[in-house]
Amino acid sequence: MKHSILIITFTLFTFCANAQKADNITIGKIETIYSKPLGENRKLWIYTPDITSKIPNPQKKYPVLFVLDGDTHFYSTVGIIQQLSQANGNGILPEMIVVGVESGNRLKDFTPTLNTRGSLDSANPFVKFLATELMPYIDENFNSAPYKLLVGHSLGGLIIMDILSNYSNLFNAYIAIEPSMWYQNEKFLKQNINTLKNQNFDNTKLFIGVANTLPEGITLSLLKNDKSIETQHIRSTFKLDDFLKNTKIPGLKYAMKYYEDDDHNSVPLISEYDGLRFIFDFYRLNATKKDFTEASPAIVAKLKTHYDIVSKEMGYEVSPPEALIKYFGYNALGKKQFAKAEAFFKLNIAYYPESHKVYGAYGDYYATKKDTANAIKYYKFALSMNNDNIIQNKLNVLTNQNKFSLTENELEKYVGIYTIQPYEIDVEFYLQDRSLWSKVKGQKAEELVPISPNAFRLRNKKGYTITFKTNDNKIVGFTSVQPNGTFNAVFKN
Known part of the structure; x- marks a missing residue:
């Protein structure tokens, strides 16, 4: 039996998932950059994992997923990645930065240039924009890791196949959804096949999602011999699939999936999901x-x-x-x-x-x-790196055993209800048997043990400390440091 790893288990406090400040749910921002090759501004829809993470890490670097027609596919893409990398302790995918690139003139942007293998000088202006402006901009302004993915639908899938064939070092993985290989009577399909025959890749992955666009009366078994214009789109994609499945291309790992119950417009969501699962099939830790x-x-x-x-x-x-x-x-x-x-x-x-x-x-x-x-040794070493009050309090406990205590009257000032921000979770502190206790509705009460003025530890939990904040000698809130993170609360009443 396989179990997913739950990264966070809250012992003292239970917080609502992905709570955000105020009343807004925010999953990204829009930035605008000017492109010389395109000769125009282009809007970028950008999501970074810290927006939805319960444990933000400012130093962490993330893979970057670029999705074409970003204004259409941004929300669903972010949803898939957040669900499979953060929600419910999932570690199926890595957390990723998502960059949605708004469409301009789709025919202009996504139509490849013939016979330009490896040369960005004569490449489609949109490809130049991706390679020489957008990717460096993201690397310069965000915590990006070297691993890059590109996702495109329809004509966006066509330009993806062009980039894979001619500029293979730009991205590590590609998801081409319903690529328009039929375009210009399959001219670019033929070019892709001729180019890919002689390509060598470096651990590159390609996933193609194909929708059911068969006209009434035509089945997959009849498709190969059909020559009608109505089937050219799906026929051209299956021609590409046949080539990729039957040709050994060094360093390229390929998969395709046909979605019988989806059409051209509904297939992007499920294709992205399956494509990402295919690309990152190595990422999940399967623990028993x-x-x-x-x-x-x-x-x-x-x-x-x-x-x-x-x-x-x-x-x-x-x-x-x-x-x-x-x-x-x-x-x-x-x-x-x-x-x-x-x-x-x-x-x-x-x-x-x-x-x-x-x-x-x-x-x-x-x-x-x-x-x-040894406890004192490691506490002192930690303090030599950072003057952490919590660790200092622990050291004080060990070096001054049983010397610090508070009377019931001294504990009285901590009594009250505090609200954890921004989660709006109330915690009650009260006196019982001459000790200070904390209680969150629906959870077991915890006894607090004083370790220094305004600082406490949990009696039966290691790694949990609470430090109360004061203003003009009045308690105004507290900071709780736990194995799973640091949380702040304000005094309510």
């Missing part, structure tokens, strides 16, 4: 229930091996997210699976040696094992 329940650290090696494979496929180093490794480490630590927990914490140090948090987490490991000397 045993990997997560047993004390053996075998899954640590599996995780590392998996990301080595991902890195090879993507052509650059891809590391498992720091937050993911940290979560697994604390999860094992909470179960007292010490060998497994230590393996995860050490793996995080290996991947992210410049992050002070990985050393603080390793300190938590030693503190849980009551190895005070």
